[in-house]
Amino acid sequence: MTTELKDTTTETPPIPALSGGKYAFFFDVDGTLAEICAEPDDVSIPASVRDNLKTLAAATSGALALISGRPVEQLDQLSAPLRLPAAGVHGAELRDAAGNLHRVTLPEDVAHALQKQLEKGMAVMPGTLLEAKGMAFALHYRQAPAFQQQVLQLAESAVAAYPDLMLQRGKCVAEIKPRGNDKGSAITTFMQQAPFAGRIPVFVGDDLTDEKGFQVVNAMKGISVKVGEGSSHARYRLGRVSDVYQWLEALQRHLTITNNKETTL
Ligand SMILES: [Mg+2]
Structure with a gap:
């Protein structure tokens, strides 16, 4: 879906009362x-x-x-x-x-190789945190926002080698997860x-x-x-x-x- 995001902060109505439905x-x-x-x-x-x-x-x-x-x-x-x-x-x-x-699940060799690559990349960015979730990795930089660009670059270069994986950005986190x-x-x-x-x-x-x-x-x-x-x-x-x-x-x-x-x- 390619619908453009619209900032509706000031124009959204209140949540309707939830009645008359399941x-x-x-x-x-x-x-x-x-x-x-x-x-x-x-x-x-x-x-x-x-x-x-x-x-x-x-x-x-x-x-x-x-x-x-x-x-x-x-x-x-x-x-x-x-x-x-x-x-x-x-x-x-x-x-x-x-x-x-x-x-x-991720193939074990893929998970292992990715973990090594990400650990190595993040070791030089003090304050960042790598969270391994089995089939996904979260690269946290809440404690080290100055590394945002480098974390994103690391995540992008890691994802580029695996067509079945994709990058998902969040608040102070870049996640690598299975596509789909x-x-x-x-x-x-x-x-x-x-x-x-x-x-x-x-x-x-x-x-x-x-x-x-x-x-x-x-x-x-x-x-x-x-x-x-x-x-x-x-x-x-x-x-x-x-x-x-x-x-x-x-x-x-x-x-x-x-x-x-x-x-x-
Ligand atoms: Mg949330």
Whole structure:
């Protein structure tokens, strides 16, 4: 899809009230359900937010999934004790609602050669961090923004040798991942399966990696929500992570108040 990004920060309407339909919810994690931290390991989802996700999942017969660049294993740690359907590593891992995990793999020799090449390249850039995810690599430079150009060049030159891999840019990170998997394809896969199928998709995300998801959701006449400023395909917008929390809290209150009438979303 080649639609041009438009900065809609100042003209997006508020998210419509979710009533009169059955919805499926998809959430990015970092920068959406969790504040971004200098160290990816320091990130957390507050307990009250996890509670609200649980309520929302129950009200939608389980049609709530996390869609993230993180591996599914990390998503489970962040959402514990919840264990939600999840797409990790931008869709290269996908655990469906039945608990089956599907995973794209890289040939071992390719993964090994790439790791060596990236380790060597990043060793001369103090403050950068290489995260190996099995089938993907994240080159973080949040702690060393001066190396942005060099990190991108390293990632581009690494990807150039492998036609099955592609570069995905994010906030202070360049990721090398298998081609053909993105947040849009992950949402499409979920929407073809129970309990998501037949529902209206709602996707909330904050980064460039979420744009493919917004486009897919728009095409399904769903509700796409960008968190923060900047150009986006999303039709609606929330200012920051705390606004996502408030929106979830309001949804949860609506469900609790109307619970006696067996309201579902
Ligand atoms: Mg994010």
